[in-house]
Amino acid sequence: METILEITDLCVHFPGRGGAPVRAVDGVSLHIAPGETLGLVGESGCGKSTIANAAVGLLAPTSGRVVVAGTDIVGASPRLLREVRAQVQMVFQDPITSLNPRMTIGTAIGESLLVRGRAAGAALRARVGELLQEVGLRPDHADRYPHQFSGGQRQRVVIARALALRPALLVCDEAVSALDVSVRAQILNLLVALQARYGMAMLFVSHDLAVVRHVCDRVAVMYLGQLAEIAPRDALFASPRHPYTRALIAAVPDPDPAVQRARVSVPLVGEIPSPANPPPGCRFHTRCPVAVARCAVDVPALRSVGAAMVACHLA
Amino acid sequence: MIALSVRDLSLAIGRTNIVDAISFDVAPGEVLALVGESGCGKSVTAQAIMRLLPAAIRQTGGEITLGATSLSNLPARAMRDLRGRQIAMIFQEPQSALDPLATVGNQIAEALRQPLAKVRAEVRQMLVEVGISDPDRRIDQHPFELSGGMCQRVMIAIALIARPAVLIADEPTTALDVTIQAQILALLRRLAAERQTAVVLITHDMGVVADIADRVAVMYAGRVAETGPTAAVFATPAHPYTALLLASIPRLSDVPKSALAVIDGQVPQPADYGAGCRFAGRCPRADRRCVAETPALRPVADGRLVACFHPVGG
Numbered sequence A: 001m002e003t004i005l006e007i008t009d010l011c012v013h014f015p016g017r018g019g020a021p022v023r024a025v026d027g028v029s030l031h032i033a034p035g036e037t038l039g040l041v042g043e044s045g046c047g048k049s050t051i052a053n054a055a056v057g058l059l060a061p062t063s064g065r066v067v068v069a070g071t072d073i074v075g076a077s078p079r080l081l082r083e084v085r086a087q088v089q090m091v092f093q094d095p096i097t098s099l100n101p102r103m104t105i106g107t108a109i110g111e112s113l114l115v116r117g118r119a120a121g122a123a124l125r126a127r128v129g130e131l132l133q134e135v136g137l138r139p140d141h142a143d144r145y146p147h148q149f150s151g152g153q154r155q156r157v158v159i160a161r162a163l164a165l166r167p168a169l170l171v172c173d174e175a176v177s178a179l180d181v182s183v184r185a186q187i188l189n190l191l192v193a194l195q196a197r198y199g200m201a202m203l204f205v206s207h208d209l210a211v212v213r214h215v216c217d218r219v220a221v222m223y224l225g226q227l228a229e230i231a232p233r234d235a236l237f238a239s240p241r242h243p244y245t246r247a248l249i250a251a252v253p254d255p256d257p258a259v260q261r262a263r264v265s266v267p268l269v270g271e272i273p274s275p276a277n278p279p280p281g282c283r284f285h286t287r288c289p290v291a292v293a294r295c296a297v298d299v300p301a302l303r304s305v306g307a308a309m310v311a312c313h314l315a
Numbered sequence B: 001m002i003a004l005s006v007r008d009l010s011l012a013i014g015r016t017n018i019v020d021a022i023s024f025d026v027a028p029g030e031v032l033a034l035v036g037e038s039g040c041g042k043s044v045t046a047q048a049i050m051r052l053l054p055a056a057i058r059q060t061g062g063e064i065t066l067g068a069t070s071l072s073n074l075p076a077r078a079m080r081d082l083r084g085r086q087i088a089m090i091f092q093e094p095q096s097a098l099d100p101l102a103t104v105g106n107q108i109a110e111a112l113r114q115p116l117a118k119v120r121a122e123v124r125q126m127l128v129e130v131g132i133s134d135p136d137r138r139i140d141q142h143p144f145e146l147s148g149g150m151c152q153r154v155m156i157a158i159a160l161i162a163r164p165a166v167l168i169a170d171e172p173t174t175a176l177d178v179t180i181q182a183q184i185l186a187l188l189r190r191l192a193a194e195r196q197t198a199v200v201l202i203t204h205d206m207g208v209v210a211d212i213a214d215r216v217a218v219m220y221a222g223r224v225a226e227t228g229p230t231a232a233v234f235a236t237p238a239h240p241y242t243a244l245l246l247a248s249i250p251r252l253s254d255v256p257k258s259a260l261a262v263i264d265g266q267v268p269q270p271a272d273y274g275a276g277c278r279f280a281g282r283c284p285r286a287d288r289r290c291v292a293e294t295p296a297l298r299p300v301a302d303g304r305l306v307a308c309f310h311p312v313g314g
C-alpha cells in the first residue's frame, strides 16, 4: 500500500522529574495515504504533539520507524532530512510565535522557495502573490509585518508559507484552537478547500472532536501515549468501539440545547493518570465504566473489529 | 426574585469604551451564560460586578445590585465583607488562582474566615460535595499535588462553602479536558439547583451554554447583542451575529467537509468601535441606518431582547 506517512512502533520517552521516564508515546503505529486526512484526538498530555513532532523530524524517537514519502527519517542524514522536509510542512497553534516579527510576510512565505532555488526575483514575488491569494489574502499584503495582521490572518500567512513547496503532507497541530469561533470557520473552510484542490494529505491534531470530525477521513484516538482506537470517521462517530472513544464523544457538549439535554451521558469519573506512571493492563481501566478484572492485568492489543482497530478486551 | 441585577453597566479604558450599557438579571438557582468571542468584555464585566476592576479600567455608568444591596456606592470594606459570603468567583486557571503555599483545607476554611481546626468537618463535607475522592488525604495537600480538574473542584469548594447567593464563574472549564469539563459542569448544575445559587457562567463555547444555561446573553464588542431563554435563542436566533455564530460551529451532526457559515472580517478592537451597530462592518443585513445609529435592545418573540434593526425572521 502506498503511504505518505508510515509510523511503526513509535516510542518517545522523555526524562522524568523523579526518575521514571515520561512515556509520552508508547508503541504507536499509524499510516496516512496520499490525499488522506487523519485526525489525532485525545486529552491533554496523551502524546498528540509528540507524534506530530516526530512525524516531521523535529524530535528523535526513542525507538520505532517514521517513514515519510518512502524515506525513513529516523537517523537520516541532514541532507536527506532536508529533502524530505520539502514534502512535509507543519502549522502550529500559535501563529504569532511561528512567524519572525522582523520579517515581512512575503519574505517568510517565499523563503523556502528562494533557499531551495525554486524561484527568485519577479517570479518569486509572483508566486508569493499567488500563495497569498490562495489563502484569502491580497498580493500587496506581502510587504507587511506579522503584527499588522489579526490572529486569523496570521494563521493564513502560516498556511501560505507551509503550502509554498506544495507539500505532500501537512501536519496541523491545534491549528485552529487559538482562533475565535467566527474566524475558526474561515480557516477550516480554507483547509478543506486547499486539501481538495491539491490533494495533499494531512495529519490533523486537535482536542476538539467536532472539528476533527468535520475535516478528517479517518480518526485516531489516543489515551496516555497509546492508540485506543483508529477508524474511518463515520464508523468512529456512528459506532465508537472503545469505551474511551464513547466517553470522549459523549463529553462533547452539543451546541443545541434540545439535543444536549436529551442526552443521557454519565460523565467519566476519575482523573487522567500520569504518563510517567501509567496504570498496568489497559491504561484506561482506572476510569473505564465497563472494565472487568482482566483489564487491570492484561494489556489489550490493537485488533481489528469491523472497520475499526480497537485496543479493548471487550470490543 | 432577583439575586443579581446589572443595569446599563459601562466600562472604559481612558476615553475608550469597552463595555457599553449592558444589562442582565439572574434569579436564585438560575444559570445565566455570558457568551462571546475573545475581547468582547466578559471578564471585565465579571470584575466590575466583583468590584475588582484593574486600575486602568473605570466604570463610567450603570448600577449593580446584589439582592437588595446596591454595590456601586458601597464602601470598600463592606464590599470585602460581601465577597465570598454573598458573591463569589471562580476563574479559568485554577492552579494559578489557588495559593500554592497553603493547603487545600486551609484555603477552604479561609473562605469561612475560620481556622481549619474549627471547621474541619464542614470543609471535609464540602470536598465530598464537589466530588473529591479521598478527602481526608486531599484536605492537607497543596495545589501542586492535584490535577487541574481537582484544583477547579477546590476552587468551587472555596467559592461555595459560605453559601453565597451569587457565583460568577469565568471560563471555569476552558483549561480542562472535555471529560473533566463534563464532570465540572454537572457539578455546577447540581450545586446551583441544590443551594439555589444564582450563577453567571462566562464562556465562549456554545456547547457549554447549551448544556448548562437557563438563559444566555450573547455579547459582541462590549454590548449585549441578544438575550433570552437558551432554548429560544438557539432555536431561532434573532440577531444576525448569533445566527452566524451558531452556523459557523462544526457539530457532531453536520455534514463533514461541508462549508461552514463564515462571518467575514474579524472582531473589532475597542478603539475601532465607532458609531452605530458594532457588528455592522461584518453583517450581511447591515444598511445605512446600522452604521449611523446604535440599535437598542428591544423585545422579540419568546421572551427575548435583541439589539438589531433588522433581526432574523422579524
Ligand SMILES: Nc1ncnc2c1ncn2[C@@H]1O[C@H](COP(=O)(O)OP(=O)(O)OP(=O)(O)O)[C@@H](O)[C@H]1O
Residues within 6 Å of the ligand: A014, A015, A022, A023, A024, A025, A042, A043, A044, A045, A046, A047, A048, A049, A050, A051, A207, A275
Ligand atoms: N520535551 C519534553 N520533555 C519532557 N516531557 C515532555 C516533553 N514534551 C512533552 N512531554 C510530556 O509528554 C506527554 C505528551 O505530551 P504532548 O505534548 O505530546 O501531549 P498532547 O497530547 O499534545 O497534549 P496537549 O493537548 O496538551 O497539547 C506529556 O505528559 C508531556 O508533559
Ligand SMILES: Nc1ncnc2c1ncn2[C@@H]1O[C@H](COP(=O)(O)OP(=O)(O)OP(=O)(O)O)[C@@H](O)[C@H]1O
Residues within 6 Å of the ligand: B013, B018, B036, B037, B038, B039, B040, B041, B042, B043, B044, B045, B054, B056, B057, B204, B270
Ligand atoms: N487590565 C486591562 N488593561 C487594559 N485593557 C484590558 C484589561 N483587561 C481587559 N482589557 C481590554 O478590555 C476588553 C475586554 O476584555 P475582556 O478581558 O473582558 O474580554 P473577554 O470577553 O473576557 O475575552 P476572553 O474570551 O479572551 O477572555 C478587551 O479589549 C481587552 O483588551
Ligand code: SF4
Residues within 6 Å of the ligand: B239, B240, B241, B277, B278, B279, B280, B281, B283, B284, B285, B286, B287, B290, B295, B307, B308, B309, B310, B311
Ligand atoms: S443592526 Fe444592522 S448591522 Fe447590526 S446586526 Fe442588525 S442588521 Fe446587522
Ligand SMILES: [Mg+2]
Residues within 6 Å of the ligand: A048, A049, A050, A174
Ligand atoms: Mg499538543
Ligand SMILES: [Mg+2]
Residues within 6 Å of the ligand: B042, B043, B044
Ligand atoms: Mg475573559
